[in-house]
Amino acid sequence: MDALAALLVFVVLVAAVALVVAPLRRGRTERLIAAEEARREELEAAKEAKYLEIRDAEMDFRMGKLSEADFRALDRQLRAEAVEILRDLDRLT
Amino acid sequence: MPVLGRACLILALVACAYGIGASLYGARTGRREWADSGRRAVYALAGLLTVSFGVLELAFLRSDFSFATVATHSSTTTPGFYKGAAVWSSQEGSLLLWAWLLAMWSSLVLFSTRRRMRDITPYATAMLLGFGAFFCGLLVFAASPFHVLASAPAEGNGLNPLLRHPSMMIHPPMLYSGYTLFTVPFAFAVGALAARRVDAEWIRSTRRFALAAWFFLGIGILLGARWSYSELGWGGYWAWDPVENASLMPWLTGTAFLHSVMIQEKRGMLKVWNVSLVLATGVLAILGTFLVRSGILDSIHAFGASTLGKPFVAFIALLAAGSIALVVSRRDLLRTENRLDSLLSREAMFLLNNLVLVGLCFVVFWGTFFPLISEAVTGQKASVGPPWFDRYTVPLALMLVLLSGIGPVIAWRRATAANTRRNFLFPSACAALCAVALLPVHVAQKPLALCMFAFAAFVAGSIGQELVRGVRARRAMASESVPLAAVQLVRRNRRRWGGYTIHVGMAVLFVGVAASSTFQHTRDASLVPRQTVRVDGYDVRYVKATGRVADDPDGTGAFMTLGAVLDVSKGGRHVATLRPARNYYPGDPSQGTVGQYIMGDATSEVGLKAGATRDFWVAVQPDAGWLMKVVAKGNDLPPSAGGLALAAIAQRYAERPPPADFRLIASPLVTWIWLGGMIVAAGGLVALWPAPDLARRRVTASLRARVAQELGRA
Numbered sequence: 001m002d003a004l005a006a007l008l009v010f011v012v013l014v015a016a017v018a019l020v021v022a023p024l025r026r027g028r029t030e031r032l033i034a035a036e037e038a039r040r041e042e043l044e045a046a047k048e049a050k051y052l053e054i055r056d057a058e059m060d061f062r063m064g065k066l067s068e069a070d071f072r073a074l075d076r077q078l079r080a081e082a083v084e085i086l087r088d089l090d091r092l093t
Numbered sequence: 094m095p096v097l098g099r100a101c102l103i104l105a106l107v108a109c110a111y112g113i114g115a116s117l118y119g120a121r122t123g124r125r126e127w128a129d130s131g132r133r134a135v136y137a138l139a140g141l142l143t144v145s146f147g148v149l150e151l152a153f154l155r156s157d158f159s160f161a162t163v164a165t166h167s168s169t170t171t172p173g174f175y176k177g178a179a180v181w182s183s184q185e186g187s188l189l190l191w192a193w194l195l196a197m198w199s200s201l202v203l204f205s206t207r208r209r210m211r212d213i214t215p216y217a218t219a220m221l222l223g224f225g226a227f228f229c230g231l232l233v234f235a236a237s238p239f240h241v242l243a244s245a246p247a248e249g250n251g252l253n254p255l256l257r258h259p260s261m262m263i264h265p266p267m268l269y270s271g272y273t274l275f276t277v278p279f280a281f282a283v284g285a286l287a288a289r290r291v292d293a294e295w296i297r298s299t300r301r302f303a304l305a306a307w308f309f310l311g312i313g314i315l316l317g318a319r320w321s322y323s324e325l326g327w328g329g330y331w332a333w334d335p336v337e338n339a340s341l342m343p344w345l346t347g348t349a350f351l352h353s354v355m356i357q358e359k360r361g362m363l364k365v366w367n368v369s370l371v372l373a374t375g376v377l378a379i380l381g382t383f384l385v386r387s388g389i390l391d392s393i394h395a396f397g398a399s400t401l402g403k404p405f406v407a408f409i410a411l412l413a414a415g416s417i418a419l420v421v422s423r424r425d426l427l428r429t430e431n432r433l434d435s436l437l438s439r440e441a442m443f444l445l446n447n448l449v450l451v452g453l454c455f456v457v458f459w460g461t462f463f464p465l466i467s468e469a470v471t472g473q474k475a476s477v478g479p480p481w482f483d484r485y486t487v488p489l490a491l492m493l494v495l496l497s498g499i500g501p502v503i504a505w506r507r508a509t510a511a512n513t514r515r516n517f518l519f520p521s522a523c524a525a526l527c528a529v530a531l532l533p534v535h536v537a538q539k540p541l542a543l544c545m546f547a548f549a550a551f552v553a554g555s556i557g558q559e560l561v562r563g564v565r566a567r568r569a570m571a572s573e574s575v576p577l578a579a580v581q582l583v584r585r586n587r588r589r590w591g592g593y594t595i596h597v598g599m600a601v602l603f604v605g606v607a608a609s610s611t612f613q614h615t616r617d618a619s620l621v622p623r624q625t626v627r628v629d630g631y632d633v634r635y636v637k638a639t640g641r642v643a644d645d646p647d648g649t650g651a652f653m654t655l656g657a658v659l660d661v662s663k664g665g666r667h668v669a670t671l672r673p674a675r676n677y678y679p680g681d682p683s684q685g686t687v688g689q690y691i692m693g694d695a696t697s698e699v700g701l702k703a704g705a706t707r708d709f710w711v712a713v714q715p716d717a718g719w720l721m722k723v724v725a726k727g728n729d730l731p732p733s734a735g736g737l738a739l740a741a742i743a744q745r746y747a748e749r750p751p752p753a754d755f756r757l758i759a760s761p762l763v764t765w766i767w768l769g770g771m772i773v774a775a776g777g778l779v780a781l782w783p784a785p786d787l788a789r790r791r792v793t794a795s796l797r798a799r800v801a802q803e804l805g806r807a
Contacts, residue, residue, distance in 0.1 A: 023129035062566035
């Protein structure tokens, strides 16, 4: 192995080790995730999905894929489900 | 610099092992710093493999034949453009490309999710590093790209001439990007199951990567088809070859996944199905790499044969068994949140589309592995050909095209009789009109092709109707001009409209496939100059022969080119002048002074007149008997006379040519296949285009609220 190659391998090794161990050198321990945070992420995802469903239902109605009666019933049901999700989110706050 | 390359590979393997341990420790103990350290091991892996790949690429560009892989896969006569891409023509180089792309994509996804899904990502990190460890292990212990020869030869073997085609330069990186990107949703599915969090968040966070995988794999498959059409000299674009099939299988299950995840996101349904699909897609992506690299099945991709079968089989078995065990152990969490409301709904159509796609994948899998299955059962290796595949795939493809027209116009949850009538009237009229218009011509004699054309018209009608109604709806809601309403419609739901564009592209592509495979005219003829042959109403006249030495117009580095000039006319009207040729590349010097140039590798450069309605395709093969005679004569000459002898042979061929064998093909609508592919790619880009990050907006909103609250307190 020539000197230049050895030097380059050393530099790469030091850089890789420095990159990987940096979080361990912070000197404090943090919890990965609280149960509450996971639940919040889940509810936020559910909220976004429900909003998307409400918007799609409205677009479907406007484009003639749903009758007015069906749309009203579906929209009412979806909004009630969205309210439940928001209530769950508020309980976490 | 092979030492640097090899050292980086060893460090990469160590980084994988460390990262797996740190990530799993972080996940089990909940200690964030260990999970972060594991994530950074992926960044380190990307950096180390970038250095390794750079070293190898540099060796190829510099024609450094002290590297064994450079000596066997490149040469000083290989054109510069192809030298750079010759890296992935070797087994070692292609495995390194796989690992490098995996590390780059993994780094990207882990960076983009570094503040989200903190319970899932450590497991996903460990899984991604598991893939990395497998490929780095192969590169360190079984197929090192940095093996150094004791004495470097003066010249290398050169790049396989079949691979000297522009498509082949981009095709492998595209396929490998597809394969490696499919490991991302695979890893996150494993992470979600391991962390017992199976809501739609992991799907939302990795959906774009699944879509990118599908996009790249699709482009790779299409480029492969284009290469086959213009380079392999048989006149087709798809031969149901095992290696082609290997890339198609994960693409099919990936397509099914991209459709069915919408049902989970919207309705919380099909969780087991989605997880199973994405896990199967990940396993099929590794299986695809294995089929290219193992040589276990006879394939036109013989350059890929190797001895890496056993580790691949063990890894695939581990992935498959682990996936099944994980899904079974989490079945209680994967209960559906809703039921199917009606069989006449978009959910039901998605489900049917999934069954068709998985059915197609099963047919392809069965046909691909039939030689191994038959050998295991009967002791004899038997294979199935294109007619077997066509028998099952054609009806399934017809259903798929029809469903891609039904899906966009049918409502979620439940379609009523009234809205079904309203939504299907126009697309059905388009299909009926198309069928009636085609009845008087000979298309009617081919009912399956007629159905495909009618179904494609149905798709065009349904998407066109959606666009018009969508624009109208937006104009009613926001009083926008027609162009602005159309742009806003697409902008507000890029995923939907990108998907619809893809449906149109696929319909166009299938029309091209149906027309070109059903109404193709092929003729094989042996001709001498001034003879004429007729194909599908076209008169093809062999005008003259051509011969060139070291003057390859396509820049592939061919040493000698023997070709023909053909005049194509119809009803006395000139249509095209075609120049098919046969390229000859230097081979084994032991085959003699002239034999080494003619008995080595040879490729067809086809003559092609592509058009919107018809392609005219010609390949030429100079008379083999004549060539054997000139080789026998030329081999009596001393080696130093090789160049002059070849020049004399080329001149003799051009002036007094022997009969040449021609394959002449007139195929309708082949261009539609490439056009359809481009529309699909455009739709993919629309769907992939990043929308504003909801998570970032949420974080910003909550920080603003906090600032306002704290200012209020002060």
